[in-house]
Amino acid sequence: MHAKTDSEATSVSASSPTRSPRRPVYYVQSPSRDSSHDGEKTTNSFHSTPVLSPSGSPPHSHSSLDRHSRQSSSSRFSGSRKILRKSLKPWKEPHAIEEEGLLDMEDSQNNTLPRRCYYLAFLLAFVLLFSFFALVLWGASKPMKPEITMKSIKFDHVRVQAGSDSTGVATDMITMNSTVKFTYRNTGTFFGVHVTSTPVDLSYSEIRIASGIMHKFYQSRKSQRTMSVAVMGNKIPLYGSGASLSSSTGVPTIPVQLTLNLVVRSRAYVLGKLVKPKFYKKIACYITLDPKNINKPLSLKKSCTYD
Structure with a gap:
């Protein structure tokens, strides 16, 4: 073999196909x-x-x-990762969820009072407030007592004569006609009063010899009136007490002590029939019947007591 020359190498490389490098x-x-x-x-x-x-x-x-x-x-x-997180969440059974809902409802019901309790509380508060208001009105009306002033008494006719009672017992008997006057004043500033009275009795030695009835009336606030009551007695037996009154003329000849008694009752309607203060006035007058003063009014201003 012989070594290739440069010319041959060049020809070989020129004649062989060109290959690209492998990628x-x-x-x-x-x-x-x-x-x-x-x-x-x-x-x-x-x-x-x-x-x-x-x-x-x-x-x-x-x-x-x-x-x-x-x-x-x-x-x-x-x-x-999201799917894994969802799979790691605790699973609740349907009945467990339902029980939790019921427990929550029970807790909410226990925490809130029923509507009926609110109604009862409102009713109780109204009753207490109304009672307090009524008590205040009652306390304010109590000092406003009516004022009664006895004015006079006039003896129109007095006669003592012999007779007998219903059983036939002989005794002296008295007949009397008189008129009693007094004034009634309502001092209440915000209420009127209904006024009645017990019989007006005129007594001699603890024997009632005359009586009169006062008709009931209504007195408005801050007002007054004058009342006249006829006090009469017809053939009232005196038994042993009539000796000092008897005379040949039938008219007493000496002064006689008499007593006048009555109780005036007043009722005020401050708040309808719920607040009704009552006032009582007991009156006693000591009168001297003088035969010289018959048919003349006798003043009672200084001879009466008021309880």
Whole structure:
């Protein structure tokens, strides 16, 4: 064999076909829908998907595929993590949920009072407030007592004569007609009063010799009136007490002590029939019947007591 000359080497290289250098092969992992087979599909995809080398494709093509691959991997990882978190949440049975709802309802019912309790509380508060108001009115009306002033008494007719009682017993008997006057004043500033009275009795030595009835009336607030009551007695037996009164003329000849008694009752309606203060006035007058003063009014201003 002989060594090739430069000319021969040149001719050989010129006659042989030109070969390009061998380019490396790149593989891209394709996204998988099933997270459970990510590893297997990634391996298969890695071996089965060839990609052109950077020399055979533009430089930006490789970077975009790589970015897409990373985004797909991150999305699959985040999705798997969410599914895992959901699977780790405690599972509640339907009956447990229902029992919790019932317990919550019972707690809310226990924390809130029934509507009936509110009604009872409102009614109780109204009754207490109304009672307090009525008590205040009653206390304010009590000092406003009516004022009664006895004015005079006039003896129109007095006669003593012999007779007999219903059983036939002989005794002196007296007949008397008189008129009693007094004033009644209602001092109440916000209520009127209904006024009645016991019989007006005129007694001699504890024997009632005359009586009169005062008719009931209504007196408005801050007002007054003058009342006249006829006090009469007809043939009242005196028994042993009539000796000092008897005379031949039938008219007493000496002064006689008499007593006048009555009780005036007043009732005020401050708040309808709920607040009704009552006032009682007991009156006693000591009168001297002088035969010289018959048919003349006798003043009672200084001879009466009021209880």
